Amino acid sequence: MTNYAAAVAAIGLSKQYGTGEAAVVALDNVTLEFGAGQFTAIMGPSGSGKSTLMHCLAGLDRPSAGTVRIGDADVTRLDDKRLTLLRRDHVGFVFQKFNLLPALSAAENIMLPISIAGGKADAKWFAQVVAAVGIADRLGHRPSELSGGQQQRVAVARALITKPLVIFADEPTGNLDSRSGAEVLRLLREAVDTLGQTVIMVTHDPMAASAADRVVFLADGRLMTELYRPTPERILDVMGNLDKAGAR
Numbered sequence: 001m002t003n004y005a006a007a008v009a010a011i012g013l014s015k016q017y018g019t020g021e022a023a024v025v026a027l028d029n030v031t032l033e034f035g036a037g038q039f040t041a042i043m044g045p046s047g048s049g050k051s052t053l054m055h056c057l058a059g060l061d062r063p064s065a066g067t068v069r070i071g072d073a074d075v076t077r078l079d080d081k082r083l084t085l086l087r088r089d090h091v092g093f094v095f096q097k098f099n100l101l102p103a104l105s106a107a108e109n110i111m112l113p114i115s116i117a118g119g120k121a122d123a124k125w126f127a128q129v130v131a132a133v134g135i136a137d138r139l140g141h142r143p144s145e146l147s148g149g150q151q152q153r154v155a156v157a158r159a160l161i162t163k164p165l166v167i168f169a170d171e172p173t174g175n176l177d178s179r180s181g182a183e184v185l186r187l188l189r190e191a192v193d194t195l196g197q198t199v200i201m202v203t204h205d206p207m208a209a210s211a212a213d214r215v216v217f218l219a220d221g222r223l224m225t226e227l228y229r230p231t232p233e234r235i236l237d238v239m240g241n242l243d244k245a246g247a248r
Contacts, residue, residue: 006069007036007166007198008057013066015052015221026052027063028221034166039192039199041209043235044218045242051170053218054202058091058168059083071165088117092159092167094188096174098151100143100158106150107139110157126161132195133157133187149180156187160197167191169201173208185211206235217242 015027026049034040034057042050055061057068059075068075073086093099100109110129111121130136133153143151152172159167169188173181189211191197201212209215215235216226219242227234 005036006033007038007071008034008200009067009069010053010057011067011069013053013056013068014064015049015056015061016064025221027056029066030218030221030223032216032223034198034200035213036165036198037192037196038214039189039212040201041212041215041230042200042202042218043204043206043209043215043239044224045239047220048218048242049221050202050218052221054168054170054200057200058093059087088113089162090165092162092164094152094155094159094167094169094172094184096171098143098148098155098175100151100154102143105140105142106135106146106154109143109154110139110161112158113162125163129157129160132160132190147180148176149183152176152180152184153187156184156191160191160195164197166198166200169199171203172201173203173205181205181208206232206239209235 010030010032013027013030017024017026030053042053044050052061056063063076070086070090075083075086078086101112104112114121130139133156135150135153135157138146138150146154172184176184185208188199192199203209210230210232212230214226214228215230217224217238224242225238227238
Protein backbone atom coordinates (compact mmCIF):
# COMPACT_ATOMS: atom_id res chain seq x y z
CA MET A 1 0.00 0.00 0.00
CA THR A 2 1.02 3.63 -0.45
CA ASN A 3 1.00 6.61 1.87
CA TYR A 4 -0.36 9.01 -0.74
CA ALA A 5 -3.21 11.30 0.24
CA ALA A 6 -6.22 10.86 -2.02
CA ALA A 7 -6.64 13.41 -4.82
CA VAL A 8 -9.71 11.60 -6.18
CA ALA A 9 -11.99 9.13 -4.46
CA ALA A 10 -14.96 7.02 -5.47
CA ILE A 11 -17.19 5.68 -2.69
CA GLY A 12 -19.83 3.06 -3.45
CA LEU A 13 -20.01 4.17 -7.07
CA SER A 14 -22.67 2.57 -9.25
CA LYS A 15 -23.92 3.42 -12.72
CA GLN A 16 -26.91 1.86 -14.45
CA TYR A 17 -28.12 2.57 -17.97
CA GLY A 18 -31.73 1.85 -18.83
CA THR A 19 -34.42 0.30 -16.66
CA GLY A 20 -36.18 -3.00 -16.17
CA GLU A 21 -35.05 -5.95 -18.25
CA ALA A 22 -33.06 -3.65 -20.53
CA ALA A 23 -31.00 -2.28 -17.62
CA VAL A 24 -27.21 -2.51 -17.90
CA VAL A 25 -25.08 -2.18 -14.78
CA ALA A 26 -21.85 -0.49 -15.91
CA LEU A 27 -20.46 0.09 -12.39
CA ASP A 28 -21.38 -1.96 -9.34
CA ASN A 29 -20.50 -0.45 -5.93
CA VAL A 30 -16.92 0.57 -6.75
CA THR A 31 -14.85 2.15 -3.97
CA LEU A 32 -11.39 3.43 -4.90
CA GLU A 33 -8.91 6.10 -3.89
CA PHE A 34 -6.38 7.68 -6.23
CA GLY A 35 -3.31 9.05 -4.51
CA ALA A 36 -2.10 12.61 -5.02
CA GLY A 37 1.14 12.63 -6.97
CA GLN A 38 0.49 9.09 -8.19
CA PHE A 39 0.03 7.61 -11.67
CA THR A 40 -2.83 5.08 -11.75
CA ALA A 41 -3.94 3.02 -14.74
CA ILE A 42 -7.43 1.53 -15.06
CA MET A 43 -7.72 -1.68 -17.05
CA GLY A 44 -10.24 -4.41 -17.74
CA PRO A 45 -11.85 -6.43 -20.53
CA SER A 46 -14.15 -4.73 -23.03
CA GLY A 47 -17.35 -3.75 -21.24
CA SER A 48 -15.72 -3.88 -17.81
CA GLY A 49 -16.77 -0.33 -16.94
CA LYS A 50 -13.37 1.36 -17.08
CA SER A 51 -14.47 4.22 -19.35
CA THR A 52 -17.67 4.70 -17.36
CA LEU A 53 -15.59 4.89 -14.18
CA MET A 54 -13.35 7.56 -15.68
CA HIS A 55 -16.32 9.58 -16.94
CA CYS A 56 -17.96 9.49 -13.49
CA LEU A 57 -14.70 10.38 -11.73
CA ALA A 58 -14.15 13.33 -14.07
CA GLY A 59 -17.70 14.64 -13.73
CA LEU A 60 -18.48 13.92 -17.38
CA ASP A 61 -21.23 11.49 -16.36
CA ARG A 62 -23.30 11.29 -13.20
CA PRO A 63 -23.39 8.02 -11.23
CA SER A 64 -26.65 6.33 -10.30
CA ALA A 65 -25.41 5.97 -6.72
CA GLY A 66 -22.34 6.73 -4.66
CA THR A 67 -19.98 9.66 -4.26
CA VAL A 68 -17.02 11.08 -6.19
CA ARG A 69 -14.61 13.52 -4.60
CA ILE A 70 -11.96 15.59 -6.37
CA GLY A 71 -9.88 17.27 -3.70
CA ASP A 72 -12.37 18.70 -1.21
CA ALA A 73 -15.24 18.88 -3.71
CA ASP A 74 -18.10 16.37 -3.72
CA VAL A 75 -18.52 16.12 -7.50
CA THR A 76 -21.83 14.28 -7.25
CA ARG A 77 -23.45 17.18 -5.36
CA LEU A 78 -22.39 19.98 -7.71
CA ASP A 79 -24.87 21.57 -10.09
CA ASP A 80 -23.95 21.78 -13.78
CA LYS A 81 -22.45 25.27 -13.52
CA ARG A 82 -20.18 24.47 -10.58
CA LEU A 83 -19.25 21.14 -12.15
CA THR A 84 -18.18 22.94 -15.34
CA LEU A 85 -16.04 25.36 -13.30
CA LEU A 86 -14.44 22.48 -11.37
CA ARG A 87 -13.52 20.68 -14.58
CA ARG A 88 -12.20 23.88 -16.16
CA ASP A 89 -10.08 24.97 -13.23
CA HIS A 90 -8.98 21.75 -11.52
CA VAL A 91 -9.13 18.89 -14.05
CA GLY A 92 -6.95 18.23 -17.09
CA PHE A 93 -7.90 15.90 -19.94
CA VAL A 94 -5.83 14.01 -22.52
CA PHE A 95 -7.92 12.14 -25.09
CA GLN A 96 -7.10 9.52 -27.70
CA LYS A 97 -8.11 11.88 -30.53
CA PHE A 98 -6.17 14.91 -29.16
CA ASN A 99 -9.24 17.23 -29.34
CA LEU A 100 -7.23 20.24 -30.48
CA LEU A 101 -8.95 23.17 -32.22
CA PRO A 102 -7.70 23.19 -35.83
CA ALA A 103 -7.86 26.98 -36.28
CA LEU A 104 -5.63 27.67 -33.26
CA SER A 105 -1.86 27.44 -33.00
CA ALA A 106 -0.21 25.01 -30.61
CA ALA A 107 0.38 27.85 -28.14
CA GLU A 108 -3.26 28.95 -28.36
CA ASN A 109 -4.48 25.38 -27.87
CA ILE A 110 -2.29 25.02 -24.78
CA MET A 111 -3.64 28.27 -23.34
CA LEU A 112 -7.28 27.52 -24.23
CA PRO A 113 -8.48 26.54 -20.71
CA ILE A 114 -7.02 29.76 -19.27
CA SER A 115 -8.37 31.85 -22.16
CA ILE A 116 -11.88 30.45 -21.68
CA ALA A 117 -11.67 31.27 -17.99
CA GLY A 118 -10.62 34.83 -18.81
CA GLY A 119 -7.41 34.30 -16.89
CA LYS A 120 -3.90 35.50 -17.52
CA ALA A 121 -0.98 33.35 -18.54
CA ASP A 122 1.78 32.61 -16.05
CA ALA A 123 4.68 33.07 -18.48
CA LYS A 124 7.15 31.15 -16.30
CA TRP A 125 4.81 28.15 -15.92
CA PHE A 126 3.93 28.22 -19.63
CA ALA A 127 7.64 28.10 -20.51
CA GLN A 128 8.21 25.26 -18.04
CA VAL A 129 5.34 23.19 -19.44
CA VAL A 130 6.36 23.81 -23.06
CA ALA A 131 9.95 22.81 -22.23
CA ALA A 132 8.74 19.69 -20.42
CA VAL A 133 6.79 18.44 -23.44
CA GLY A 134 9.46 19.51 -25.94
CA ILE A 135 7.42 21.59 -28.39
CA ALA A 136 8.99 25.03 -27.97
CA ASP A 137 9.89 25.12 -31.66
CA ARG A 138 6.33 24.23 -32.80
CA LEU A 139 4.24 26.75 -30.86
CA GLY A 140 3.20 28.73 -33.95
CA HIS A 141 2.05 25.64 -35.87
CA ARG A 142 -1.56 24.56 -36.22
CA PRO A 143 -2.56 20.95 -35.48
CA SER A 144 -2.60 20.04 -39.20
CA GLU A 145 1.09 20.97 -39.34
CA LEU A 146 2.01 18.67 -36.45
CA SER A 147 2.51 14.92 -36.28
CA GLY A 148 0.21 12.82 -34.11
CA GLY A 149 2.85 12.61 -31.42
CA GLN A 150 3.36 16.38 -31.47
CA GLN A 151 -0.40 16.96 -31.26
CA GLN A 152 -0.60 14.73 -28.21
CA ARG A 153 2.29 16.65 -26.62
CA VAL A 154 0.25 19.83 -27.11
CA ALA A 155 -2.71 18.07 -25.48
CA VAL A 156 -0.55 17.06 -22.50
CA ALA A 157 0.69 20.66 -22.17
CA ARG A 158 -2.92 21.91 -22.32
CA ALA A 159 -3.84 19.48 -19.53
CA LEU A 160 -0.96 20.73 -17.37
CA ILE A 161 -1.31 24.47 -17.94
CA THR A 162 -3.97 25.07 -15.25
CA LYS A 163 -1.96 23.13 -12.62
CA PRO A 164 -4.95 20.80 -12.15
CA LEU A 165 -5.61 18.57 -9.16
CA VAL A 166 -5.79 15.60 -11.54
CA ILE A 167 -5.25 14.71 -15.19
CA PHE A 168 -7.52 12.10 -16.77
CA ALA A 169 -5.98 10.38 -19.78
CA ASP A 170 -8.35 8.28 -21.92
CA GLU A 171 -6.35 5.86 -24.11
CA PRO A 172 -3.77 8.63 -24.72
CA THR A 173 -1.53 6.39 -26.86
CA GLY A 174 -4.36 4.74 -28.82
CA ASN A 175 -3.84 6.75 -32.05
CA LEU A 176 -0.04 6.86 -31.90
CA ASP A 177 2.77 4.67 -33.20
CA SER A 178 4.85 2.88 -30.58
CA ARG A 179 7.59 5.51 -30.49
CA SER A 180 5.22 8.47 -30.12
CA GLY A 181 3.14 6.53 -27.60
CA ALA A 182 6.20 5.82 -25.48
CA GLU A 183 7.07 9.52 -25.57
CA VAL A 184 3.62 10.55 -24.35
CA LEU A 185 3.82 8.00 -21.51
CA ARG A 186 7.22 9.40 -20.57
CA LEU A 187 5.70 12.90 -20.44
CA LEU A 188 2.88 11.73 -18.16
CA ARG A 189 5.38 9.88 -15.98
CA GLU A 190 7.56 12.98 -15.72
CA ALA A 191 4.53 15.13 -14.88
CA VAL A 192 4.00 12.87 -11.87
CA ASP A 193 7.65 12.58 -10.87
CA THR A 194 8.84 16.15 -11.40
CA LEU A 195 5.66 18.26 -11.18
CA GLY A 196 3.82 16.23 -8.54
CA GLN A 197 0.88 15.74 -10.89
CA THR A 198 -1.85 13.15 -10.30
CA VAL A 199 -2.66 11.09 -13.41
CA ILE A 200 -5.50 8.58 -13.91
CA MET A 201 -5.32 6.74 -17.25
CA VAL A 202 -7.66 4.29 -18.93
CA THR A 203 -5.84 1.93 -21.27
CA HIS A 204 -6.07 -1.53 -22.79
CA ASP A 205 -2.31 -1.66 -23.44
CA PRO A 206 -0.16 -3.53 -20.86
CA MET A 207 2.95 -1.63 -22.00
CA ALA A 208 1.19 1.71 -21.41
CA ALA A 209 -0.16 0.59 -18.04
CA SER A 210 3.31 -0.49 -16.91
CA ALA A 211 4.31 3.20 -16.84
CA ALA A 212 1.94 3.68 -13.89
CA ASP A 213 2.61 3.27 -10.16
CA ARG A 214 -0.53 1.18 -9.77
CA VAL A 215 -2.98 -0.62 -12.03
CA VAL A 216 -6.57 -1.26 -10.94
CA PHE A 217 -8.57 -3.92 -12.77
CA LEU A 218 -12.31 -3.93 -13.38
CA ALA A 219 -14.57 -6.70 -14.68
CA ASP A 220 -18.35 -6.58 -15.06
CA GLY A 221 -18.42 -3.18 -13.41
CA ARG A 222 -16.68 -4.33 -10.24
CA LEU A 223 -13.20 -3.75 -8.85
CA MET A 224 -11.37 -7.08 -9.07
CA THR A 225 -7.77 -6.49 -8.01
CA GLU A 226 -4.84 -4.08 -8.27
CA LEU A 227 -1.10 -4.18 -8.90
CA TYR A 228 1.66 -1.96 -7.56
CA ARG A 229 4.94 -1.54 -9.47
CA PRO A 230 3.37 -3.26 -12.49
CA THR A 231 5.24 -4.90 -15.34
CA PRO A 232 3.70 -5.84 -18.72
CA GLU A 233 4.10 -9.54 -17.81
CA ARG A 234 2.27 -9.21 -14.49
CA ILE A 235 -0.47 -7.14 -16.12
CA LEU A 236 -0.96 -9.75 -18.86
CA ASP A 237 -1.24 -12.48 -16.20
CA VAL A 238 -4.01 -10.60 -14.40
CA MET A 239 -5.82 -9.76 -17.62
CA GLY A 240 -5.60 -13.41 -18.72
CA ASN A 241 -7.17 -14.53 -15.45
CA LEU A 242 -9.96 -11.98 -15.79
CA ASP A 243 -10.68 -13.16 -19.33
CA LYS A 244 -10.77 -16.79 -18.17
CA ALA A 245 -13.11 -15.89 -15.32
CA GLY A 246 -15.39 -14.09 -17.76
CA ALA A 247 -15.43 -17.10 -20.10
CA ARG A 248 -16.62 -19.45 -17.39
